[in-house]
Amino acid sequence: MKPERIQMTRKKGQHWKPTDGITIICDRRGPFGNPFLTAQDFRRWHQGENLPAACRAPQFIGMYDFELAIVRQWQRDHLEQLAEADYAACWCPADSPLCHLVVFKELLAVAARSPAPQQPAAGLGE
Numbered sequence: 001m002k003p004e005r006i007q008m009t010r011k012k013g014q015h016w017k018p019t020d021g022i023t024i025i026c027d028r029r030g031p032f033g034n035p036f037l038t039a040q041d042f043r044r045w046h047q048g049e050n051l052p053a054a055c056r057a058p059q060f061i062g063m064y065d066f067e068l069a070i071v072r073q074w075q076r077d078h079l080e081q082l083a084e085a086d087y088a089a090c091w092c093p094a095d096s097p098l099c100h101l102v103v104f105k106e107l108l109a110v111a112a113r114s115p116a117p118q119q120p121a122a123g124l125g126e
Contacts, residue, residue: 004088005087016089022086024081024087028059032104037056082104
């Protein structure tokens with residue numbers, strides 16, 4: 001299932017970024033980052049639970065709940081971008097079940113099973 005997870009690295013001489021396809025960086029610096037310390041908290045947050053500041057990564061402790069809600073909504077609204085990417089990169093080992101990208105893959109699977117919203121037929125309701 002797209003995107004393929006890859007692990008970023010700072011090791012000298014190791015190039016982690018593929019030269020083919022689209023790679024989206026999913027670490028905490030970007031919009032697809034996990035603002036929480038664990039993937040389990042990230043999953044609970046995407047399920048609608050408001051978590052205490054103690055669960056947040058240090059750079060997110062000062063954010064208000066409504067700001068985090070905006071981040072969550074942005075991530076959900078832009079899942080299609082992630083689905084269209086060939087690779088999703090973060091610092092977790094690529095085979096780790098504790099990575100927040102596992103949660104994104106779950107959200108993508110749910111979105112794929114959900115029917116697309118129907119557009120009203122032209123000329124109706126005018």
